[in-house]
Amino acid sequence: xxxxxxxxxxxxxxxxxxxxxxxxxxPVKPESTGAxxxxxxxxxxxxxxxxxxxxxxxxxxxxxxxxxxxxxxxIAILGPLYRQCTSWTLGICAICLVWRVGxxxxxxxxxxxxxxxxxxxxxALTLALVAMELGVLNALVNLLVLGYGLxxxxxxxxxxxxxxxxxGYFLIGLSLIEHQSLWYSLYLLGVSALNACVLLSLxxxxxxxxxxxxxxxxxxxxxxxxxxxxxxxxxxxxxLWLVPQLKSSQTGLSDTLGFGDIRRLTRSAALAFRASFDGxxxxxxxxxxxxxxxEDYDGKHWTQSASIKMQQHKARLLATPxxxxxxxxxxxxxxxxxxDYLVIAEPSRQHWLFALDLAQSQDEILVRLPDYxxxxxxxxxxxRVYRVxxxxxxxxxxxxxxxxxxxxxxxxxxxxxxxRALAETFLASYPEPRARLNAMMRYFNQxxxxxxxxxxxxxxxxxxxxxxxxxAGFCVHYASALAFMARATGLPARLVTGxxxxxxxxxxxxxxxxxxxxxxxxxxxxxxxxxxxxxxTAMVAPERxxxxxxxSFAAADSYLSDNSxxxxxxxxxxxxxxxxxxxxxxxxxxSLWVLGFDTQHQYRLxxxxxxxxxxxxxxxxxLLSIGVIGLAIAYSAGLLRFPRDRDPLKLGYDRVCxxxxxxxxxxxxxDGPETFAARVAMAAPEFGRSFxxxxxxxxxxxxxxxxxxxxxDGKESKRRRQAFTKQAWRLKLRLMLLSPWRGLK
Numbered sequence: 001x002x003x004x005x006x007x008x009x010x011x012x013x014x015x016x017x018x019x020x021x022x023x024x025x026x027p028v029k030p031e032s033t034g035a036x037x038x039x040x041x042x043x044x045x046x047x048x049x050x051x052x053x054x055x056x057x058x059x060x061x062x063x064x065x066x067x068x069x070x071x072x073x074x075i076a077i078l079g080p081l082y083r084q085c086t087s088w089t090l091g092i093c094a095i096c097l098v099w100r101v102g103x104x105x106x107x108x109x110x111x112x113x114x115x116x117x118x119x120x121x122x123x124a125l126t127l128a129l130v131a132m133e134l135g136v137l138n139a140l141v142n143l144l145v146l147g148y149g150l151x152x153x154x155x156x157x158x159x160x161x162x163x164x165x166x167x168g169y170f171l172i173g174l175s176l177i178e179h180q181s182l183w184y185s186l187y188l189l190g191v192s193a194l195n196a197c198v199l200l201s202l203x204x205x206x207x208x209x210x211x212x213x214x215x216x217x218x219x220x221x222x223x224x225x226x227x228x229x230x231x232x233x234x235x236x237x238x239x240l241w242l243v244p245q246l247k248s249s250q251t252g253l254s255d256t257l258g259f260g261d262i263r264r265l266t267r268s269a270a271l272a273f274r275a276s277f278d279g280x281x282x283x284x285x286x287x288x289x290x291x292x293x294x295e296d297y298d299g300k301h302w303t304q305s306a307s308i309k310m311q312q313h314k315a316r317l318l319a320t321p322x323x324x325x326x327x328x329x330x331x332x333x334x335x336x337x338x339x340d341y342l343v344i345a346e347p348s349r350q351h352w353l354f355a356l357d358l359a360q361s362q363d364e365i366l367v368r369l370p371d372y373x374x375x376x377x378x379x380x381x382x383x384r385v386y387r388v389x390x391x392x393x394x395x396x397x398x399x400x401x402x403x404x405x406x407x408x409x410x411x412x413x414x415x416x417x418x419x420r421a422l423a424e425t426f427l428a429s430y431p432e433p434r435a436r437l438n439a440m441m442r443y444f445n446q447x448x449x450x451x452x453x454x455x456x457x458x459x460x461x462x463x464x465x466x467x468x469x470x471x472a473g474f475c476v477h478y479a480s481a482l483a484f485m486a487r488a489t490g491l492p493a494r495l496v497t498g499x500x501x502x503x504x505x506x507x508x509x510x511x512x513x514x515x516x517x518x519x520x521x522x523x524x525x526x527x528x529x530x531x532x533x534x535x536x537t538a539m540v541a542p543e544r545x546x547x548x549x550x551x552s553f554a555a556a557d558s559y560l561s562d563n564s565x566x567x568x569x570x571x572x573x574x575x576x577x578x579x580x581x582x583x584x585x586x587x588x589x590x591s592l593w594v595l596g597f598d599t600q601h602q603y604r605l606x607x608x609x610x611x612x613x614x615x616x617x618x619x620x621x622x623l624l625s626i627g628v629i630g631l632a633i634a635y636s637a638g639l640l641r642f643p644r645d646r647d648p649l650k651l652g653y654d655r656v657c658x659x660x661x662x663x664x665x666x667x668x669x670x671d672g673p674e675t676f677a678a679r680v681a682m683a684a685p686e687f688g689r690s691f692x693x694x695x696x697x698x699x700x701x702x703x704x705x706x707x708x709x710x711x712x713d714g715k716e717s718k719r720r721r722q723a724f725t726k727q728a729w730r731l732k733l734r735l736m737l738l739s740p741w742r743g744l745k
Contacts, residue, residue, distance in 0.1 A: 062161060065209060066201040067104050070164065073198055074100070074152055076191045077168050080175040080184065081145060086134070088126050089142045092119060096153040116154045120146070141174055158202055168195045180382055182590035193220045222633050229625040231597070232605060233618060253291050253352070253497050253518060257302045259455070259462065262476045262497075266453055266549075268515035269559040269566040271346050272499060273354050274588055276510035278340040282356075284501045285546045286392060288521065288533065289354040289513065291498035293371035299412040300462060302480070302495045307407065308371055312351065315367045316377055336393025344591045345384045351376045353386065354498060354513070357533075358394035361386055372396050372531075385596030396523075396531040400492060408492035408525065411484065418464040419481065423488035433491055433526050437534060440485055444478060444539040447471065451541035453558055478536035479520045492525040496533075501548040508585035514568075516559035517549050649721070652728035653698050656691070659735035673699050687734075694731055697724050 078085075078093055085093075102108035123146045131139040148167050155161060172188050172195070179188075197216040204212060254261060294302035345353055353366065353374040360368060363386040365377045376384065430436035450472040458465040463484055466477050479495055486493035500519035502511030521535040537544055543551040549558075560566055567583075570576035603613060610617045634640040657667045657676070665683055667676045677695040681688030701717075701724055
C-alpha cells in the first residue's frame, strides 16, 4: 500500500480513544453498512453525543484564573451580608468555601450531586422553620445566599460561572439596602469590579491577573458617567412597592423608659444623627433634641400613652402632610426667631425623628404629632434626610383638655410614700406653681446628689431609695423624681426623651449627635406658660448641659468601654482627630448630596443647568450625555479611532515645501525628496545646496536606522531631530524674507 493511501489514526481530543480512518481501497466491513454507515450506533446503544454529553467539552473547562477570581468574589460578596444570615446559612457557606479551596489546591474532588442536593433540602427546610422570625427580606436574602454558596461548590461548566456572576450582582444590590454609607458604597463598587473580572477571565485566554483586574476597573469606571447621568436626570418616582421590614434589633431610644435604659445608651458610640444649621450653631445648653414624650407611669417604667399611640396610627393612615391640619397643629403660634437646619438621621428601625422645639417640616412623609414631635410615616430602615424649621421661643400647648390633664396627673395608687410626703411639703411651703417647681429644682442642687453612670441598685420603692438612700443616679432618676413630685402636687407633668448637645465639626459646620448623648428631661404644664421644660440634671451636673456629656464623664468609662475600635478614641490626638473629622465630613456630604438627592434637589440642579426645566431640554441633555459617553466607550473599546498627530519630521519638511511653492517652485505629487531637491538645485543653485542637505537629513531620519521608532529615546537621534527642526525653521524664515518680486537664485 502506498504512503498516500496508508490508513491514518488519530486521538480524539478529550476522549482518550484512537480512531482509524479507512484508506481508499480498503475493504468495507459488514458493520460499516446500514446504521453504522449512516453514523448511527448499533441497536440498544446510546449515541456517542448523548453518552458524552455530561462530560465538559474543551471550551467549557473553567480556568484556574476564573477559579481564583471566584474565590475572591465569593468572600467579598458574602462579607457584608453576614448580619442578615442565620448560623445555618453561614455554616453551609463556610463549608462550600473550604471545599472549593480544597478543589482549587487539588486536595479534594468535587462533591457528589446527592450531597449537594441533601444540603440544599436541609437548608431550605431549616430556613422555612425560622422564616417568620427572620422577616420576609432576611428570609429571601438567606435563600439567595444559600443558592449562591451551593452553586459555587457544584459548578462544573462556564454557564455555571455566568449564573454565579448574575446572582452575585443581585447580592450586591441587596447589600445596598442595609449599607449605604460612602465607604460601603466604594467597597461594593470594588466588589462589582471583582465580579466583572470573573466574567472577563472566561473570555480572556491571555493576560494575567493584574491585566484582568485593570480591565474590570476600567469597565466600572466607564459605567460611572452613565450612572451619574441617570442619577441626575431620571425622575424621582415613589417606590412601586415597599421593601419588606428587616426583623433585626432596633437601635436608639425606646418608647419604654426605666432607670437603666438611658445608661445602656451611654455605652454606645454609634451615630444617632447629624444636623447642619443655615446660620450659627446654637449653644450646647439649648440643644434639646425631642424624640419621644412619655406620659404613663406605673411606678417603674414610663411609656407612651394610648392616646398618642392612636394619634400615631391616625397619622400613618392619613399618610399626607395634611395630617398636621387634621391634628390641629398648623395654626399654632410660632413667635420669636426661627432656626432652619437639616437633619440626617441614621437607621434606627423606628418612626420617631429628632428636632428642636417647636419643630415643623415640609417633608412629604413626616408629620408633627400633638406632643410636638416629628414622626416618620415609614420606619427608618435607611438614612433619612429632612429639613426642619424650629421656633425655640414658641409656647407649647397653651390649652390642656381634661383628658390630657388627667393623663399627666395620674400616679400609681401606692408606692414611694416618702417621695409623696416630700411633695406635700413643697406644696405647703410654695402654693404658687412656679415657685414650687423652682424649689424642687433647688432641692437637687442643695442636697448631696451625685450624677453617675453607675448608680446603686434600687428596690421596689425606686424613687424613695433614690431620693433618700442612694442620692446617686442618671438623668432618668432625676427626671422621674421631679415629674412624680410635680404630679403629686397637682401639676401636669411628663417625661421627654431625646438627645442633648452635639459634637460640632468646625470645618464642615454641622453637629454629630451620638447615642451616648441620650437624655431625659421634664415638661410641666402651667396655666400661664403651657408646657415648660425643666431639667433637674442641670442642677446636679450643670457642665453636662452646658458643655456636653464629655465634660461630666470619661469616655473610657462610658461609650468607649465597649467600643475598642471606635474612631472617637482619636480625639486626644489632634492630627488623628482632624483626620477623623475630615472623613466624617466626606460621609456627611455623601449623605447630603447622594442619599438626600430628592425631587427638590433634582429640580434645583436641573434649573441651574438648563434654566427652564422642560421635558424637551431634559431629553436633549440625556441624549447628549449618553451620546458623549457612548463615544468614550467606543473609543475605549477600539471601535472608534481619531487621527494621530502627524510626524514632526513630515511637518517640518512640508512647511519648507509650502514656502517653496509660494516662490513658484511647487513639489509634484510624484516627486520624492531627492527628486525635488534636484529640481530645486537646478532652479536655484545657491538655495539648492542648503535644501539638498536638508533633504538628506530628512531622508536619513525618516527612512534610516533611527526611523524604526519615531519616539526613540537615543540621545543622538534626539539631537539630530532637534537640529532638523531648527534647520527647517531657518529655511522657512529665509524663504519668507525674500522680497515678493525676487525669485529663487
